[in-house]
Amino acid sequence: MTSANPPPPPRQPIFNLPAATEALLAVNIAVWAVLLVLPESGDDAVIMRFGFTPALYRVSGLGWGLGWQTIVDPVTYQFLHAGLTHLAVNMLGLVAFGAGVERRLGGWRYVVFNLLCGIAGAFTELAVSPGSSDVVIGASAAVSGLFGAILRLAVFRRGFWVLVALWLVMNAVAGITGVGAEGEPVAWIAHVGGFVAGLLLYPLFVRREFRGK
8 A cells, every 4th residue: 555645735825915906016016117117207297197286176267177187197196106115115005904905895895995095185185285286196095095994993993093193193293294205295184085085985895794893
């Protein structure tokens, strides 16, 4: 009688990310890689065209001066980053918070939720600084929304308000002191908008089996 050794167990990936989080990660990295190979003038042109600039929404005459750029920018700005450090910090946040949120929302709900948090962050920046010509870029507001969603989980219920206050203070200090990605200021108001959106929208998007958990 011969005995055969059992086959080794399949090797597990280091990062077992759900599909939508993995897709968002890939899109952000791909956009950054494309901008990396562009000449500086082309990089700047893309950021100016697809970043979020509050001044473009200034009221003129009897209505809003809206064009295609002001419609798409609240989404596209979320996939632009100032450099490798900026990208890395936001993608670490996406991986850290996104996987848990996606598993509770499901793929398509998670993507919509993520984008809405980013949009909320952009329009919070607009509400506070409507005449600003500074271009806002990055996934930070969306990631802040994911963090807000994570804080709705039952495990954080006891220390909820302490964590919320600590997060708000940290963002305010970072923004006021001018410490930012690649030497640029932090759009901390947009972070707050995304974070609050995450807190408020999570119960509307979470799947029934995860409610209250």
